[in-house]
Amino acid sequence: MNPDEPTTALSGWGRASHRRGLVRRPVSDDDLVRAIRSAPQVTVRGAGRSYGDAALPDQGTVLDLTAHNQLVSFDQANGVIVIESGALLGDVVEQTLPLGWLPPVLPGTERITVGGAIASDVHGKNHPGAGSFGQHVLWLLLLRSDGTVTQLSAGQDPDGFWATIGGMGLTGIILEAAVQLQRVETGWATRRRHRTRSLDETIEVLRSLAARQELDPELHAVGWLDTHAPGRRLGRAVVDECRPARAADLPPAVPPFPERRGRGSAQGMRSLPGPGVVFGATIAAASSARWHLSVPRSGSLLPLTTALCPLDRAESWPAAFGRGGLVQYQFAVPADGEKVLLQALAYLVGRRMPPALTTLKNLGFGTAGPLSFPIHGWTLAVDLPARWLRDDSPLQALDEMVADAGGRVYLAKDVVVDAELIPRMYPRLDTWRRTQARLDPDRRMTSALAQRLELLS
CATH class of the missing domain: 3.40.462 (Vanillyl-alcohol Oxidase; Chain A, domain 3)
Incomplete structure (x- = not known):
């Protein structure tokens, strides 16, 4: 990071955690590849709705993905939407609800990005029946820290897929995802x-x-x-x-x-x-x-x-x-x-x-x-x-x-x-660390949360 470049004050949604960082807002996939290859360390940020420091930098560059927000395709017959990760869940609702489709999992806000919903594996008030958001992701494209793009799903590199679901943006940059919606008769x-x-x-x-x-x-x-x-x-x-x-x-x-x-x-x-x-x-x-x-x-x-x-x-x-x-x-x-x-x-x-x-x-x-x-x-x-x-x-x-x-x-x-309590609370942490290290061999993905909780091996 050039010390002469201006930094931006950032906070979590709760406004209790604050950091300054160099913020990039790439629009295209090529911009994202250049950004991730040029930055020694990268923190991914969507709509900034994490309460704490999950989307705040420890150091390095912050990649704001909110401009990466286009609808790629929508199969109206089967309710499968492919959408870029910077789109808000509200954008998905805006385009699909009038057609009788809705994301099967919505948290307390629709103002989070699709990428954030996947990285946090958000849940709604219907979790006992519908599960969390990640259970409705059919596949996703992940931009790894070495600049390569890989498609992940439960059947194609399941370890990488499930490490990214709930992985707090630390396995790479989610470019787009295919999500199965549910039928609704009304709004x-x-x-x-x-x-x-x-x-x-x-x-x-x-x-x-x-x-x-x-x-x-x-x-x-x-x-x-x-x-x-x-x-x-x-x-x-x-x-x-x-x-x-x-x-x-x-x-x-x-x-x-x-x-x-x-x-x-x-x-x-x-x-x-x-x-x-x-x-x-x-x-x-x-x-x-x-x-x-x-x-x-x-x-x-x-x-x-x-x-x-x-x-x-x-x-x-x-x-x-x-x-x-x-x-x-x-x-x-x-x-x-x-x-x-x-x-x-x-x-x-x-x-x-x-x-x-x-x-x-x-x-x-x-x-x-x-x-x-x-x-x-x-x-x-x-x-x-x-x-x-x-x-x-x-x-x-x-x-x-x-x-x-x-x-x-x-x-x-x-x-x-x-x-010190995280390994007790998340007993499969070491399994996640091994997969994270494979997906991020250059050790570029980070965040204030990751450093504070020593998530990365």
Whole structure:
């Protein structure tokens, strides 16, 4: 990197992790090949929606792939789309939903790139039935650090394919991918809302839903927990279950595919000064209001992407946490690890760190990806002001609880976990390292996350 070239300030979506780096925005495959061959070290970046430092440089050049965003082909008869990795999932939805097709897995936002969805192996609220995003990738083209391009699939270099699925952008640059979409009759969703009165009841409702989800990949479920309610009410929740609406579910005057609104700015508003507006009193008020105002009901009709991608209605959420930003701590534990959920919530509340937002979801069985996050069981995600984590590492005790239970943290969200725990959380790490070294023999792929957690051998 030329020291005289200007660098760009970058951050994770949570705004708690920051780096400066030389950013290149190549458009063509040839530009990408030249860039990767000329840079001693490369960090791949898509839409910048990783909460932590997964798309931030440790050193070297950042390759921003958002201009590499074209639709290559779409087989409307069979629902197979081939698309460049820098396209947003929202771009895919924009082009396919009016034709009756939808990605079978959407996370909380459609503003991530296809490449980012693969590299993080994102999951939605229907994981027990639909699995994660990587399970619907038929093949992908990978630009390796030596400038060669190889096609990977579950049948063609499966080790390389599954090392790239969930591989955090460290095996090479995903150029394009073929993704199998699912049929939908409408662009609407029907939602049923429950309200529980304790964490035990929340777990029971979600466990019952998981049994149905395993047989029905269109069923989505999530619990929004109140972690400020005292005593036995801790973990009471609003539990939403929704599914794509059938044509017969719509009133006569409702068009089958609603008009999509503009996605707005991907940057959001500037961070509020100082600590922002997220602190104990506001968290308590918001948690209580969410539970009390969410009236249980069945049959609510709302746009499908509104139901599946709630983060896109809160684009400026990180700004509310002030200049320090937020940390989302997300972990998964096996199905018999429910006690860890209560222990984690009690630990945070006991340290006067009640989460500003807490979600609980079911997970089905994971993929063959050694670094893919989902395991059969539960995943809990908590949003915390980053300023609470500065003085020491108050989440270390949670890390140990999770690791002892056979669980793991989500690398796409992480910014705090101790590197020594990663081999316990991801027991196939050495297998991944061997494949990563084969695909990246020149040791050019890196990131701040990779260096912090010592992922690379």
